[in-house]
Amino acid sequence: MNLQKKLNQAGLRHTHARQVVMSILEEATIPLSPQSIYQRSLEKNEDIGLVSVYRTLELLDEFSLIRRVHGREDCHGYVLASPGHHHHLVCRECEKAVEFTGGDDLSGLLNRIQQETGFEVEGHLLQLFGLCPECQKGKENHA
Amino acid sequence: MNLQKKLNQAGLRHTHARQVVMSILEEATIPLSPQSIYQRSLEKNEDIGLVSVYRTLELLDEFSLIRRVHGREDCHGYVLASPGHHHHLVCRECEKAVEFTGGDDLSGLLNRIQQETGFEVEGHLLQLFGLCPECQKGKENHA
DNA sequence: TCCTTATTGAAAAATATTATCAATAAGGAA
DNA sequence: TTCCTTATTGATAATATTTTTCAATAAGGA
Structure with missing residues (x-):
């Protein structure tokens, strides 16, 4: 099930900010921190706020669409998660x-x-x- | 090998701040964040700075005397590590x-x-x- | 006891995260 | 399509966390 369906099903809206965060995670091969997701959104000239990145990540985490990955040193980043x-x-x-x-x-x-x-x-x-x-x-x- | 020996061997000093951090970790049963270690040092009326807590943790980590433990939500804390x-x-x-x-x-x-x-x-x-x-x-x- | 210098702690700077709130836009209803 | 409701946004401010700086201190060998 994709993001849009999950959101609709939960009575939530499919917004630009959420789509941008999701796209960035889909394109990424390495775990991304909130800050680095925000950076990439700026590079893509997508006008979303840092706060929305945090909120979207929280949301995606609740839906199990992303997962936290810990680095050896740095604490963690997020990657897209397959079901299961x-x-x-x-x-x-x-x-x-x-x-x-x-x-x-x-x-x-x-x-x-x-x-x-x-x-x-x-x-x-x-x-x-x-x-x-x-x-x-x-x-x-x-x- | 205990802390003092390791420090001496590495040409480092066995200081009050380092001893306090080590003691707090030895007494703890749960993983402690830098902040909470600092809090406990205050409660013990041991006069050490927060910065020394950070520095000491870094040092203890290099010596493999402590280990990082991740929580479900919060990111991580430190616990004493047995050898091996x-x-x-x-x-x-x-x-x-x-x-x-x-x-x-x-x-x-x-x-x-x-x-x-x-x-x-x-x-x-x-x-x-x-x-x-x-x-x-x-x-x-x-x- | 003296000397050298690794280490400290206070304060400031940098970074990361969360809360607030008026303005906006998503999406169903008409 | 257009209108309406309200979930969501993003700017700003407030907190929290971590790192840097640097003069003062104290560890520990001579």
């Missing part, structure tokens, strides 16, 4: 973020931890860091 | 953070993702969220 449960793999060089599915690979771990700690595990945050294929090639060239 | 590779399990109710070891449970997943994406995976961020044993009891009482 996904995690992200981030390139340390070009920052590109790609999705992957956790599958059942975590269930063993989760069960073990529940046993060991007595916690009732409800959710998890998993992110991988590494070098994407392109940046691996880049490295070779310099070697 | 660990992850954290955070209670959604009392915010308590406990460590656990990933073991080999992730290696299958990591290999699969490397295959599928072509990324060279170098590191990962894994955190679990849930209810700790104490807060599970609390819930029962209200039922």
Whole structure:
């Protein structure tokens, strides 16, 4: 389901500011902070306010249309999210973020931890860091 | 190895401010933000500046004596880190953070993702969220 | 005890986020 | 299409957070 439908369904309006933020996220390959989304909107000569960026991100987050991705250093940015449960793999060089599915690979771990700690595990945050294929090639060239 | 030794070894000084920050983290059961560490130092009538809190956290992080823990909403706080590779399990109710070891449970997943994406995976961020044993009891009482 | 200098803390500057509110425009109704 | 209602916007101000600057201090070896 796309943004417009979701908005209508929730009785919300499909506005210019929201469309711009969504487009910028759709075009991006790396996680974007509110500030950098705002910067890109200026570069595109789209006249939206920084405040609308924050508000739209909050909205998109509620609709699970975007997801927060943490960097090694900086705290987080947002990327478009496919429907369903996904995690992200981030390139340390070009920052590109790609999705992957956790599958059942975590269930063993989760069960073990529940046993060991007595916690009732409800959710998890998993992110991988590494070098994407392109940046691996880049490295070779310099070697 | 404790803080003092690490500092000496690196030619750094064991100062009051650094000791205070370290003590506060040692006493804490939940992840603390720079601001909240500063607040606790005030409550303890320890006269250290907020800036030193930031600087000390940076230092402790370099020494791997602390680790960043992300909340569901708020971005992150710091907890004391045991030596070695660990992850954290955070209670959604009392915010308590406990460590656990990933073991080999992730290696299958990591290999699969490397295959599928072509990324060279170098590191990962894994955190679990849930209810700790104490807060599970609390819930029962209200039922 | 003295000296060197890493470290501190106060204040200012820079950055990021949230609240306020009159003006605007989205989108259904006529 | 045009009108109306009101959700939404964006400018501004208010907060909060983080970093920089720099003279004064204190850690710790000589």
